[in-house]
Amino acid sequence: MNDFTYYSPTKFVFGREVADRIGPEMAAAGFGKVMVVYGGGSAERSGLLARVRSSLEQAGIAFVEKGGVRPNPEVNWVRDAIALARAEGVEGLLAVGGGSVIDASKATAFGIPYEGDVWDFFAKKQPIESCLPIAVVLTIPAAGSEASGSCVISNDAENLKLGVAGDVFRPKLAIMDPTLTFTLPAYQTAAGVTDMIAHVCERYFSGVGAVPVTDNIAAAIICALLEAGPRALEQTDDYDARATIMWSGMLAHNDLAGCGRSLNPTARAGGWESHGLEHELSAHYPEIAHGAGLAVIMPAWMRYVWRSDPERFLLFASDVFGIEPAFEECESTEEAIEDAVTAAIDELQAFFQSLGMPKTLGDFGLTPDDVDALIDTLRLSKGEAFGAFQKLTMDDARAIYLSAF
Amino acid sequence: MNDFTYYSPTKFVFGREVADRIGPEMAAAGFGKVMVVYGGGSAERSGLLARVRSSLEQAGIAFVEKGGVRPNPEVNWVRDAIALARAEGVEGLLAVGGGSVIDASKATAFGIPYEGDVWDFFAKKQPIESCLPIAVVLTIPAAGSEASGSCVISNDAENLKLGVAGDVFRPKLAIMDPTLTFTLPAYQTAAGVTDMIAHVCERYFSGVGAVPVTDNIAAAIICALLEAGPRALEQTDDYDARATIMWSGMLAHNDLAGCGRSLNPTARAGGWESHGLEHELSAHYPEIAHGAGLAVIMPAWMRYVWRSDPERFLLFASDVFGIEPAFEECESTEEAIEDAVTAAIDELQAFFQSLGMPKTLGDFGLTPDDVDALIDTLRLSKGEAFGAFQKLTMDDARAIYLSAF
Numbered sequence: 001m002n003d004f005t006y007y008s009p010t011k012f013v014f015g016r017e018v019a020d021r022i023g024p025e026m027a028a029a030g031f032g033k034v035m036v037v038y039g040g041g042s043a044e045r046s047g048l049l050a051r052v053r054s055s056l057e058q059a060g061i062a063f064v065e066k067g068g069v070r071p072n073p074e075v076n077w078v079r080d081a082i083a084l085a086r087a088e089g090v091e092g093l094l095a096v097g098g099g100s101v102i103d104a105s106k107a108t109a110f111g112i113p114y115e116g117d118v119w120d121f122f123a124k125k126q127p128i129e130s131c132l133p134i135a136v137v138l139t140i141p142a143a144g145s146e147a148s149g150s151c152v153i154s155n156d157a158e159n160l161k162l163g164v165a166g167d168v169f170r171p172k173l174a175i176m177d178p179t180l181t182f183t184l185p186a187y188q189t190a191a192g193v194t195d196m197i198a199h200v201c202e203r204y205f206s207g208v209g210a211v212p213v214t215d216n217i218a219a220a221i222i223c224a225l226l227e228a229g230p231r232a233l234e235q236t237d238d239y240d241a242r243a244t245i246m247w248s249g250m251l252a253h254n255d256l257a258g259c260g261r262s263l264n265p266t267a268r269a270g271g272w273e274s275h276g277l278e279h280e281l282s283a284h285y286p287e288i289a290h291g292a293g294l295a296v297i298m299p300a301w302m303r304y305v306w307r308s309d310p311e312r313f314l315l316f317a318s319d320v321f322g323i324e325p326a327f328e329e330c331e332s333t334e335e336a337i338e339d340a341v342t343a344a345i346d347e348l349q350a351f352f353q354s355l356g357m358p359k360t361l362g363d364f365g366l367t368p369d370d371v372d373a374l375i376d377t378l379r380l381s382k383g384e385a386f387g388a389f390q391k392l393t394m395d396d397a398r399a400i401y402l403s404a405f
Numbered sequence: 406m407n408d409f410t411y412y413s414p415t416k417f418v419f420g421r422e423v424a425d426r427i428g429p430e431m432a433a434a435g436f437g438k439v440m441v442v443y444g445g446g447s448a449e450r451s452g453l454l455a456r457v458r459s460s461l462e463q464a465g466i467a468f469v470e471k472g473g474v475r476p477n478p479e480v481n482w483v484r485d486a487i488a489l490a491r492a493e494g495v496e497g498l499l500a501v502g503g504g505s506v507i508d509a510s511k512a513t514a515f516g517i518p519y520e521g522d523v524w525d526f527f528a529k530k531q532p533i534e535s536c537l538p539i540a541v542v543l544t545i546p547a548a549g550s551e552a553s554g555s556c557v558i559s560n561d562a563e564n565l566k567l568g569v570a571g572d573v574f575r576p577k578l579a580i581m582d583p584t585l586t587f588t589l590p591a592y593q594t595a596a597g598v599t600d601m602i603a604h605v606c607e608r609y610f611s612g613v614g615a616v617p618v619t620d621n622i623a624a625a626i627i628c629a630l631l632e633a634g635p636r637a638l639e640q641t642d643d644y645d646a647r648a649t650i651m652w653s654g655m656l657a658h659n660d661l662a663g664c665g666r667s668l669n670p671t672a673r674a675g676g677w678e679s680h681g682l683e684h685e686l687s688a689h690y691p692e693i694a695h696g697a698g699l700a701v702i703m704p705a706w707m708r709y710v711w712r713s714d715p716e717r718f719l720l721f722a723s724d725v726f727g728i729e730p731a732f733e734e735c736e737s738t739e740e741a742i743e744d745a746v747t748a749a750i751d752e753l754q755a756f757f758q759s760l761g762m763p764k765t766l767g768d769f770g771l772t773p774d775d776v777d778a779l780i781d782t783l784r785l786s787k788g789e790a791f792g793a794f795q796k797l798t799m800d801d802a803r804a805i806y807l808s809a810f
Contacts (some may be wrong), residue, residue: 001583001645001649001652002420002642003419003420003421003423004415004417004419004420005416005417005419006417006419007415007416007417008413008414009413009416010413011411011414012410012411012412013410014409014410014411014665014668015407015408015409018408055792070738072412102571178406196482212628212629212632212633212645212649213625213633213652213656214652216624216625216628217622217625217626217656219621219623220618220621220624220625221618221622223617223621224618224621226615227617228617239406240406240616240617242616243406243665244406244618247618247619247664248618251618251622256661259419259421260652261647265420291444320473382410
C-alpha cells in the first residue's frame with residue numbers, strides 16, 4: 001500500500017425529499033450570502049429551484065442567482081459569475097445541478113478570491129490556495145463532483161478542456177436526494193453510470209500492485225453499479241436503484257477508491273488516461289456526453305494497455321465479473337490469460353452498450369480523419385506522453401483513438 | 406436504502422514514518438496549544454513520544470502532556486485532564502495511542518468547554534454541543550476512534566461503561582503510520598481485528614434489508630481483514646498486512662459501512678447488541694480486552710438471533726465466506742439455510758480463534774454464576790430491552806451470556 005492522504009470533509013445529507021432541507025443545513029454549516037448556480041431550464045421547470053429558494057428564504061440565507069451553465073462549462077461563464085459574485089458580495093456558492101454546474105461553481109468559488117484570471121489555475125500558472133465554501137443540491141449523479149477535489153472547465157477559444165485538483169475546493173455540504181433523478185433521461189443516467197465506473201477504473205489501473213482493501217472497495221462500487229444501472233433504466237422511479245447510483249457516484253470519485261494506489265502521496269491515484277483521451281473528444285465536440293465518450297474510449301484503452309500488467313486485469317476480471325482464466329482448456333497460459341482479460345473488457349463494453357451507450361467513435365459521426373486534431377490538442381494539454389498504468393505517447397494515443405472506430 | 410447523513414471530516418495522513426509529520430500537519434490544520442495524551446509507558450519507551458515532541462517543537466506547537474490513560478479509560482482520569490487543560494489554557498488535544506487514549510482525549514476535549522461534570526454526557530443528561538479540536542497519532546488499530554463519532558468511558562464507582570455518539574468530536578486529523586504497529590503484541594493485534602469485524606457486523610445486522618453498495622463495502626472490509634489478520638500475526642513487520650488492518654479499522658467505524666442502514670437518519674446504523682453485551686464484561690472485568698470479549702459474544706449473539714432474518718445471514722455467508730445453502734443436499738429448505746448460516750458463524754468464530762482469541766466466557770475465568778451481575782448493570786445502561794436486529798430483553802441477554810460458556 002503506497003502512502004496517501006485522504007480528506008473527504010463533505011457532509012452528506014442523503015434521502016427522500018432532503019432537497020427541502022438545503023436552507024437549514026446551509027445555515028447550520030455557517031453559510032452567508034450565496035450565489036445559486038444552475039444550468040438550463042430543467043431545475044426551474046421541475047420546481048426544484050422554487051423549493052431551494054423557499055428553503056433558503058425560510059432559513060434566512062440571502063442569495064443571488066446565476067443560471068445558464070452548459071454541459072462542459074466554459075470559462076467565460078465562470079468569468080461572468082466571478083464578476084457578478086464580487087459585485088453582489090457573495091460569500092459562498094450553492095450549485096443546484098450535476099457535474100457541470102458544480103464544476104462551474106467550484107471555479108467561481110476559487111476564482112473570486114484570486115486577483116488574476118481564473119484560467120491561470122487551469123493553465124497551471126497558479127496553485128489554488130483559497131476558495132469560498134460550496135454547497136450542492138445534486139440532480140445528476142455522474143461526475144462525483146459533489147465531494148471530489150476535481151474541477152474541469154472548457155476554454156472554447158483555445159479548444160481546451162482542462163482539470164484542476166485540490167482539497168481546498170471540496171464542497172462542505174452535499175444534499176443528495178435520489179428522487180430528483182427519477183426524471184433523468186435514460187441516456188444521461190447511462191452516461192452517468194459509465195462515468196462512475198470509469199472513475200473507479202482510472203484508480204484501479206494506476207500502475208500500483210494490489211491494495212486489497214481498496215481493491216475490494218473498488219469492486220464493491222462497480223458491482224453495485226452493474227446491478228443498479230439496468231434497474232434504474234427499466235423502472236425510472238426505482239428508489240433503491242437511483243439511491244445506489246447516486247451514492248456510488250460519490251464514492252467512485254471522492255478518492256476512497258484510490259487510497260494506497262497513488263504514486264505520489266498527495267496526488268490522486270491513477271494516470272487518468274481514458275479521461276485524458278475523452279476530454280479531447282468533448283472539448284472538440286461539446287455535444288458528446290463525457291460518459292458516452294468514456295464508454296467508447298475506456299474499453300479501447302484497456303485493450304491497448306492490458307499487457308502492461310495482466311495480473312491487474314485478471315483481478316479485475318475475477319472480482320468484478322467472476323471471470324477466471326481457463327488454464328486447462330487453453331493451449332497456453334498466455335492464451336488463457338488473454339481470453340479472460342478480453343472477456344472482462346468485452347463484458348464491460350457490453351454493459352455500457354446495454355445501457356444505450358455507443359461502442360465506436362463512428363457512432364458519434366467521427367471519422368479517422370478527425371483524430372489528428374484530437375492529438376494536436378491532447379499534446380497541448382498532456383505534453384508528449386502521459387499516463388501511469390502505461391506511459392502513452394502521442395502515437396499510442398492515436399492508435400487508441402483509431403482502434404475505437 | 407434508508408435516509409442517512411454521513412460526515413467523516415478527518416484528514417488522514419497515512420504511510421511509512423508519517424508520525425514525524427504530526428507537527429507540521431497540526432500547524433497546517435490551525436491547532437494552537439495542545440495537550441498530548443498517552444497511555445502507559447510504551448509510547449515513551451518506543452521513542453514515539455520523543456518523535457512527537459520534536460515534531461511539535463519544530464512546528465512551533467506549544468503543548469502540555471498527560472499520560473496514564475488505562476485500557477477502558479476511567480472518568481476520573483478525564484476529570485483530572487479537564488482540570489489540567491483548563492489551568493494550562495489548552496486549545497486542542499493530541500492523542501498518541503489507540504482507542505482508549507483517543508476516547509479519553511475526546512471526553513477531555515468536549516468536557517473542557519462544559520461547565521458541569523463530564524459524566525453528564527454519558528449519563529445522557531446533556532447533549533454534546535461543543536468540543537476542542539482533536540488530532541491523533543494512532544498506535545493501536547482497533548477501535549476506529551481516530552475517525553469515529555464514538556467515545557466510550559468507564560465509571561468504576563458506578564460499575565458502568567457508557568458511550569456517546571456525535572459528529573462534533575470526530576478528530577480533525579489522524580496520522581496513521583502502520584510501522585508503529587510492527588511491535589504490537591499478537592493478542593492486541595488479534596483483538597483489534599476482531600473489534601473491526603464486529604464494527605462492520607453491528608451495522609450489517611441492523612434490522613434493515615439489503616443496501617447493495619453498503620453491503621458490498623462491508624464485505625470488502627471484512628474480507629480484507631480475514632486475509633490480512635493472519636499475515637500480520639505470522640510476520641509482525643509485514644507492512645501491507647499492517648497497513649490493511651490499520652486502514653480497514655478506520656473504515657469499519659467511520660460509518661461508511663452503515664450508510665443507508667440506519668433506522669434513524671441522523672443516528673448510527675445498527676443496534677450494537679454485541680457491543681452492549683460486551684461492554685458489561687469489560688466494565689466488570691477491566692482485564693478483558695474489548696475485542697477478546699467480542700470474539701466470544703458476537704458469535705453467541707449471532708447464533709441466538711439469526712432466525713429473525715435468515716436472508717441477511719445468508720448474504721453474509723455468501724459475500725464474506727462464499728458459503729451457499731446446499732438446497733439439493735438437504736432434506737428441507739430450512740435445514741439448508743440453517744446449515745449455511747451456522748457454517749458462516751462457525752467460520753467467523755474459528756477465524757477469531759485462529760488469531761488466538763478465546764471462544765467461551767469460561768476462557769476468561771467466568772462461571773455462569775457471574776451472569777446475574779452483568780444483567781444488573783446491563784439493565785442500568787440499556788433498560789429492559791435493546792437492539793435493532795432483534796429486540797433483546799434481559800432474559801434474551803441472559804440466555805446469550807449463558808450460551809457463551
